[in-house]
Amino acid sequence: MLRRLSLALAVAAASNGLAWADTAPLTAKTDLVSVYQEAVRNNADLAAARADYEATKEIVPQARSGLLPQINGGANLTDTRTDVETSVGDPSLSRSGTVYQATLSQPIFRADRWFQLKAAKEVDEQAALQLSATEQNLILQSAQTYFAVLRAQDTLASTKAEEAAFKRQLDQANERFDVGLSDKTDVLEAQAGYDTARANRILAQRAVDDAFQALTTLTNRDYNALEGIKHSLPVLAPSPNDAKAWVDTAAQQNLNLLASNHAVDAAEETLRQRKAGHAPTLDAVAQYQKGDNDALGFTNSDANPGVRYNGDVEQRSIGLQLNIPIYSGGLISSQAREAYARLNQSEQQRESLRRQVVQNTRDLHRAVNTDVETVSARKQSIISNQSALEATEVGYQVGTRNIVDVLDAQRQLYSSVRNYNDARYDYILDNLRLKQVAGTLSPADLEALARYLKPDYNPDRDFLPPDLTAASEAQIRNTRAQ
Known part of the structure; x- marks a missing residue:
């Protein structure tokens, strides 16, 4: 077989x-x-x-942050010594002061950031x-x-x-x-x-x-x-x-x-952003400052004999800031x-x-x-x-x-x-x-x-x-x- x-x-x-x-x-x-x-x-x-x-x-919240309010705070401590030459001698003037400030900035028109x-x-x-x-x-x-x-x-x-x-x-x-x-x-x-x-x-x-x-x-x-x-x-x-x-x-x-x-x-949106670099920008800016009168520029002087500044000074400001780009070296x-x-x-x-x-x-x-x-x-x-x-x-x-x-x-x-x-x-x-x-x-x-x-x-x-x-x-x- x-x-x-x-x-x-x-x-x-x-x-x-x-x-x-x-x-x-x-x-x-x-x-x-x-x-x-x-x-x-x-x-x-x-x-x-x-x-x-x-x-x-x-990247989205990072880009969105450019359209939202920006708040900054800070402090400035200065100590200034000035030597003045006069007919009676060379006296020294020493001034010091501390300034606290806060700034709020709100973009109003920022085409590039949009x-x-x-x-x-x-x-x-x-x-x-x-x-x-x-x-x-x-x-x-x-x-x-x-x-x-x-x-x-x-x-x-x-x-x-x-x-x-x-x-x-x-x-x-x-x-x-x-x-x-x-x-x-x-x-x-x-x-x-x-x-x-x-x-x-x-x-x-x-x-x-x-x-x-x-x-x-x-x-x-x-x-x-x-x-x-x-x-x-x-x-x-x-x-x-x-x-x-x-x-x-x-x-x-x-x-x-x-x-x-x-x-x-x-x-395409990035191209629009780059082109918008030529556009003006408009921001609303508010600022608050508090500090020594000397540090803020309010000094006792002969120019204002009737006014004397003592202690701290508070200063508040609010306004619009317009910026118009003119020339940036060809960067934009x-x-x-x-x-x-x-x-x-x-x-x-x-x-x-x-x-x-x-x-x-x-x-x-x-x-x-x-x-x-x-x-x-x-x-x-x-x-x-x-x-x-x-x-x-x-x-x-x-x-x-x-x-x-x-x-x-x-x-x-x-x-x-x-x-x-x-x-x-x-x-x-x-x-x-x-x-x-x-x-x-x-x-x-x-x-x-x-x-x-x-x-x-x-x-x-x-x-x-x-x-x-x-x-x-x-x-x-x-x-x-x-």
Whole structure:
């Protein structure tokens, strides 16, 4: 009876026949939503973005303060000694005094400060949207890091199965050589294939460890295992399947694009502020002073022989202060030219971002549609390669094929397995990227994916579609019937 190598047998060998295989069931598995929640709580980049926003939004009260009353208080202590040369000698006069004062200033017309406040509000709106974009990006980043682990685990599982298959082929080649059914070349070819598969498995194990480390960096938590994605996840075209509709949505909701609109508005208000530097300013000023009569200038002198000032003096004043800028060395004009250039810069940056958003939206829309077809084609490729491998093995047993053909067929089979799993994860992530660029990505998208997670997922068993063997056998029967 001919022995047929199927993926099911290879998986069983990978799980049970190799000393390095870890068959212990995975426990304490974490799901996608939990990883995202941990990232929200512990991600350092998000915390830094929030702190940056808290600092940036203070620009509004700082700008508003320039339009509100300003109250200053102070004191002045002086001690003056005067030497006077006269015909009768050089007498010295010494005077000292303390003055307390308070000044209230209320801007009445300050066009530059008004435009500065409007610019600050635009910057605040821009910063809020940029923070929202960072929070939205964390959703995608959580999914990317999570599925990077699953991808690496599935790749490891397929390389373990491939190693087991090549080990079995090596054992078979040795058996055939021992009984004289093949030469030493077959053994050497099988040994080379097994050694390569073993090296690939070692690299795949490192990729799993690296993926888990990236997850720890994202969330500041260590994980032992994750829930895997079911093969029953619907692979559907984007809805609506209209690139223009997605572009229109992105133009209205893309957070970075909305933030760039506020950046342009802020630059426009800053330009108005700089131009207003040529405008006059008007302030209401009230002042109160109390102090020694000498310190305030009320002195006893021969000029006023009938008036004598003794003790403290109080002085109150209120009035309007008008300032008309005439020439400031070209400073205001230079600042206006700088602001105009900055406005032009922000407009060009917005246009560049808009074009990039349009391109990314269309590219991702095409990518998702391509992924839908690719997943189906990759799955069929596994079935076809499995059938081809079994047929090649039969040919090898009867002498119409050599061991190189068998090894090549095995490589094609496991390459198609990895391509299939890559296509699945590409489909998931491209969907999320499309929603992000359109500005619609939310935690609800992760919750929708979490419904297709498998709590008892075992990569060594579940990296293959469950209906694969039946589909392969059906294809073989159809081929024979033809």
